[in-house]
Amino acid sequence: MDINNLFTDAGMRAFTDAQRDQHMSDASQYGQLADIISRRLEQTEIDGDRAFSARIRAWKVGRKIRSMEKHSRKAAASAEALYASYVNQVLELPARRELAEARKAEKKAAKQGPAVLAAKSLDKTISHFAGSVANGIVNGTLPAGQGGEYLDAQVHQFPMAAGAEQMRGPRTVNDFFPRQEGRQ
Structure with missing residues (x-):
C-alpha cells in the first residue's frame, strides 16, 4: 500500500x-x-x-x-x-474555513455601518467643543473680564449653577433640607 x-x-x-x-x-x-x-x-x-x-x-x-x-x-x-x-x-476543511471567513467579513461590514455614524457624531461633538475653545471657554470657565451667564438674582436661587459652593465651601445636608422648628 x-x-x-x-x-x-x-x-x-x-x-x-x-x-x-x-x-x-x-x-x-x-x-x-x-x-x-x-x-x-x-x-x-x-x-x-x-x-x-x-x-x-x-x-x-x-x-x-x-x-x-x-x-x-x-x-x-x-x-x-x-x-x-x-x-x-x-x-472539506478549507472550504468551511473560507465560508467562515466570508461570513466574518460580512458581519464586520454590517457592524461598520453604525460605527461610521458614531464616528460622524463624535466628529461633530469635537468640532463643537473645539469651537468653544476658540471662543475663549476652557474647562467650563470664562476668561477674565467677561460676566457670568446668570444674573445676580439667580445666584441665590441656583447657587450651584453660579458657583456659590466655591465661595462657601462644600455643601452639607442642611443646605438641601432646611431645619424645622423642634428639630436640631
Whole structure:
C-alpha cells in the first residue's frame, strides 16, 4: 500500500471500503459459525448432564463467537466512520474555513455601518467643543473680564449653577433640607 495514496480521497475511500468489506465478511462467517457450534453443542450430551445442561453449555460457548461477530460489525462501522471523519476534518476543511471567513467579513461590514455614524457624531461633538475653545471657554470657565451667564438674582436661587459652593465651601445636608422648628 502506498501511504501517499492513502491521503487522497480515492485512496482513503478504497482503504475503508476494503476494511469494511473484510470486517463484514468476517462478521457473517462468525455468525454462521456461532449457529453451527450452538446447534451441535445443543445436540451433544455429555455424561452427567441434567435437563437443559446442553443448551446452557451451547449458549456459553456460542456467546463468545457472537461477541466476535458483534465486534466485527462495529469495526466495519468504524471503517465507514473513518472515511466520513477524513472527509469532514481534512478534505472539506478549507472550504468551511473560507465560508467562515466570508461570513466574518460580512458581519464586520454590517457592524461598520453604525460605527461610521458614531464616528460622524463624535466628529461633530469635537468640532463643537473645539469651537468653544476658540471662543475663549476652557474647562467650563470664562476668561477674565467677561460676566457670568446668570444674573445676580439667580445666584441665590441656583447657587450651584453660579458657583456659590466655591465661595462657601462644600455643601452639607442642611443646605438641601432646611431645619424645622423642634428639630436640631
